[in-house]
Amino acid sequence: MFRFQKEQSVANIAGVKFGGQPGEYPTVLAGTIFYQGHKIVEDDEKGIFNRKAAETLVTGQAELSEETGNPAVLHIYAKTSIAFERYLSFAEDIWPGPIILDSADSAVRACMAGLVTEIGYADKAIYNSLSLATSEAEVQSIKESDIDSSILLAYNPSDTSVDGHMAILETGGSVRDHGLVPLAKELGMTNLLVDPGVAPLGSGAGSALRFSVVAKARLGLPVGSGIHNAISAWTWLKSKSPQVRKSCDASASAMQLLASGDFLLYGPIENAGFIFPAAAMADIMVAEAVRDLDIWTVESHPVNRLV
Amino acid sequence: MTQGPGWPPLRGDYSVTDTLGRVAAVTLASSMKLPYAAIYGPCRTENLGVEKVVANIISNPNIRYLVVCGAESKGHLPGDAIIALHKNGVDESRRIIGAKGAIPFIENLPMEALERFRQQVEIVDKRGLEDAGQIEALIEDLRFKGEPYREGPYLLSQKRSRPKIVAPEGIDAFLGSGMALDARAWLVVTI
Numbered sequence: 001m002f003r004f005q006k007e008q009s010v011a012n013i014a015g016v017k018f019g020g021q022p023g024e025y026p027t028v029l030a031g032t033i034f035y036q037g038h039k040i041v042e043d044d045e046k047g048i049f050n051r052k053a054a055e056t057l058v059t060g061q062a063e064l065s066e067e068t069g070n071p072a073v074l075h076i077y078a079k080t081s082i083a084f085e086r087y088l089s090f091a092e093d094i095w096p097g098p099i100i101l102d103s104a105d106s107a108v109r110a111c112m113a114g115l116v117t118e119i120g121y122a123d124k125a126i127y128n129s130l131s132l133a134t135s136e137a138e139v140q141s142i143k144e145s146d147i148d149s150s151i152l153l154a155y156n157p158s159d160t161s162v163d164g165h166m167a168i169l170e171t172g173g174s175v176r177d178h179g180l181v182p183l184a185k186e187l188g189m190t191n192l193l194v195d196p197g198v199a200p201l202g203s204g205a206g207s208a209l210r211f212s213v214v215a216k217a218r219l220g221l222p223v224g225s226g227i228h229n230a231i232s233a234w235t236w237l238k239s240k241s242p243q244v245r246k247s248c249d250a251s252a253s254a255m256q257l258l259a260s261g262d263f264l265l266y267g268p269i270e271n272a273g274f275i276f277p278a279a280a281m282a283d284i285m286v287a288e289a290v291r292d293l294d295i296w297t298v299e300s301h302p303v304n305r306l307v
Numbered sequence: 308m309t310q311g312p313g314w315p316p317l318r319g320d321y322s323v324t325d326t327l328g329r330v331a332a333v334t335l336a337s338s339m340k341l342p343y344a345a346i347y348g349p350c351r352t353e354n355l356g357v358e359k360v361v362a363n364i365i366s367n368p369n370i371r372y373l374v375v376c377g378a379e380s381k382g383h384l385p386g387d388a389i390i391a392l393h394k395n396g397v398d399e400s401r402r403i404i405g406a407k408g409a410i411p412f413i414e415n416l417p418m419e420a421l422e423r424f425r426q427q428v429e430i431v432d433k434r435g436l437e438d439a440g441q442i443e444a445l446i447e448d449l450r451f452k453g454e455p456y457r458e459g460p461y462l463l464s465q466k467r468s469r470p471k472i473v474a475p476e477g478i479d480a481f482l483g484s485g486m487a488l489d490a491r492a493w494l495v496v497t498i
Contacts, residue, residue: 002488005496079381104382104409133382133409157354157412158401162484175400175412202318203355214484217495235320293493 001289004260006220011191013149014098014124016071017298018193019222019262023290026301027257027279028224030073030100031061031269034087038077038268047083051090057269058094064276069302070283072272073126075100075265081111088115100151100265102128110141122146129153129195130180130187132168139187148190152180154211155197160204162211165196166218181219193263194223198230205230209259216260224263227256232267246271250278257282280306315363316462321348329371329453330446331364331428335386337377339439343446345370351380353388353408358415360389361424362463368427368456372449376433376442384408386434393430396421420461427456 003021010019018028033054034041040053058074065072074095078084084103091099099121101112109127116125122145130142131153142150156164158175167173169181184192194215196208205227212223231237231249238245253264253275266275280302287303297303314326328345341347346363350356364370373393375386388406392413395404403411413421431449436442475481475498479490487498 002493002495005494104380106382106409131410155410157410157414160414166484175402200355210483213482213495214486217482217486217497218484235318238320290493 028263047086068280113145222262226265228267254282334377365461
């Protein structure tokens with residue numbers, strides 16, 4: 001393990017801290033709820049879902065967070081803005097921590113930004129994400145909102161190398177006029193979380209790991225990823241048992257943490273039961289590895305709770 | 308035209324039923340069985356997914372029709388990307404001209420391959436249609452229609468070019484992108 005020469009910023013979102021030197025803060029873990037195909041959702045257009053089942057999932061993640069010391073984030077996916085209103089109302093009742101706003105539809109994401117601002121929830125919201133796909137209308141909505149935290153998705157389809165990902169953040173490379181970091185600052189974002197945008201295995205998934213180290217070294221910003229997507233898209237693995245698939249998922253999560261990840265978008269919230277222990281284990285390993293490097297691990301870290 | 312055992316060249320989430328058939332089908336975000344198609348399967352992304360579809364089609368000159376059916380993957384719109392690629396091609400930055408999805412770029416295929424795709428197949432646009440019976444009837448009409456494409460299989464080189472990186476002298480571990488590890492201090496530094 002190692003430390004970074006560049007000072008590492010720490011984002012504080014609704015009391016949850018992301019970033020710092022490896023081993024300093026526990027990794028933040030975000031489980032997704034109401035995702036496409038989620039069994040607890042009965043109507044994804046209207047946002048009708050099994051509230052009892054949703055409560056069990058959110059509470060389960062919160063309990064694991066309390067036990068391990070790894071802070072949790074609720075990653076809310078919505079197909080429509082109507083559905084998001086219902087999901088947000090549920091989250092307000094049951095979850096005091098940060099939430100990630102996510103939709104495949106840019107118009108829905110823009111509505112989400114407006115809605116959380118309207119009800120005074122913007123300081124808990126993390127916009128997912130600013131990327132190449134961010135439309136002008138979306139930029140305008142974010143500008144008018146009170147959201148000050150965003151994930152920056154550094155996926156660069158015209159250059160999938162580590163340098164290509166960096167270019168999207170810093171300059172925009174050959175596909176944007178400006179980099180995502182200057183864009184985020186222009187939009188009033190103060191908490192920037194960098195995500196390489198993990199490609200499938202065989203298409204460059206591994207470069208996300210080296211990118212994580214390079215992005216922290218160059219920008220000093222918190223970095224993390226949805227490395228779970230590389231595993232779930234792996235055709236060969238689909239024929240294997242759930243136990244084997246979970247093992248690969250947990251291993252990939254630990255690899256991201258070892259590559260200086262500060263947060264993990266670990267996929268379906270149902271996976272909390274095996275992701276939290278895997279992440280806590282990786283965090284303990286890292287914390288022990290950096291003890292001689294003048295890095296002080298915070299009190300709430302798994303190394304101070306579980307061993 | 309007989310196809311070798313190596314077809315399709317790229318692995319993916321698809322089924323191959325008849326290497327001599329004229330029809331390939333992309334079911335977008337829907338899951339359905341289309342045994343009359345030479346090859347069929349989903350495509351969920353407007354960049355890497357579309358690249359795989361193109362590479363596997365141009366490597367089999369027997370395929371002359373591409374049926375694009377099923378539900379679009381929201382936000383990504385791979386069906387729209389395939390149709391726009393076929394109609395318009397890509398611009399200098401390799402963005403698919405006119406595609407409306409999130410990140411519609413084709414990075415890993417040469418322009419020649421894209422041109423071949425545009426010439427080799429005719430698109431049958433059935434986006435939104437999820438009735439496997441209706442799609443099968445359509446494929447059945449086309450599966451023996453016409454001749455194979457006039458040229459042989461277009462195979463992409465599997466050999467990837469590796470950029471030559473010269474690490475500066477006197478460093479312990481090179482991380483690329485101007486970063487290195489000083490192992491005496493276990494410090495990641497700028498070089």
